[in-house]
Amino acid sequence: MDLPIVVGVDGSEPSLRAADWAADEAALRGVPLRLVYASLWERYEGESLAEDVDKPSEQVLAEDIVRAAAERARRRQPGVGISTDVLPEEPEYALVREGRGACALVLGTRGRSGIVETLLGSVSLAVAAHADCPVIVVRPGNDNHVRAGAHRRVVVGVGEQGADSAALRFAVEEARLRRASLDAVRAWRRPAHETTDHPLLAGEPARLHEQHAAEVLDRALKETPADVDLHRRTVEGPARRVLLNASREADLLVVGARRNQAHLGLQLGRVAHALLHHCACAVAVVPERA
Known part of the structure; x- marks a missing residue:
């Protein structure tokens, strides 16, 4: 079985650019794409639940985010097999672990809490420093087309x-x-x-x-x-x-x-x-x- 490309998503623009890149990379390599959202929402929300859904509201948001990212990836690369997961964990630890079963990890520069997008966020930095597989960080300004890059x-x-x-x-x-x-x-x-x-x-x-x-x-x-x-x-x-x-x-x-x-x-x-x-x-x- 081919190891997937794993991409961390959280709904931010940098993570969506990373998902675009990861979809192209998966198509290029002929491997599956796995989209992962990781967050310790329970630490911040406790028992707060979303209306009409027996789940924490942050979990509902996370599931919506990975679903939307998966739909976007399918439109971009219809031939790529896609799976998703929402993990109630610290994203650094979750993504490093995911990398043990991946051919590469793809990340954006910063997530939803980022202030200065051009500088790397702590999650991407920690994952790049500890992952067992190659980690690709998609920088701002990339055209996000893997095969038809601007410079080749x-x-x-x-x-x-x-x-x-x-x-x-x-x-x-x-x-x-x-x-x-x-x-x-x-x-x-x-x-x-x-x-x-x-x-x-x-x-x-x-x-x-x-x-x-x-x-x-x-x-x-x-x-x-x-x-x-x-x-x-x-x-x-x-x-x-x-x-x-x-x-x-x-x-x-x-x-x-x-x-x-x-x-x-x-x-x-x-x-x-x-x-x-x-x-x-x-x-x-x-x-x-x-």
């Missing part, structure tokens, strides 16, 4: 994992499914202590670091399938800035995040954290095992 380009940040990188494998598959080009980007920096004022040596440290970045790219990409329209780039600068700039001409940016099972805190590096908050396109955070 997937960007992946290449780290030290090389060809063993789960993020790279995910990016390759996304580019193939979308029939998009794949930009593999490796950022590099010259350490400050290696700078020199000598005119004959000034360029040598930079050349060596750029050469190392190119070698890392070559090793990582040596097994990339021939049918992928691959472009490789080494760019000087902090990885956060380099990838944020690359996101301006991409439909999806893929980055890896290392997971340490012994660590219970927020498991996102500075690069992934910055991209989730400020990226110009959708971001996929893919777990990399430590």
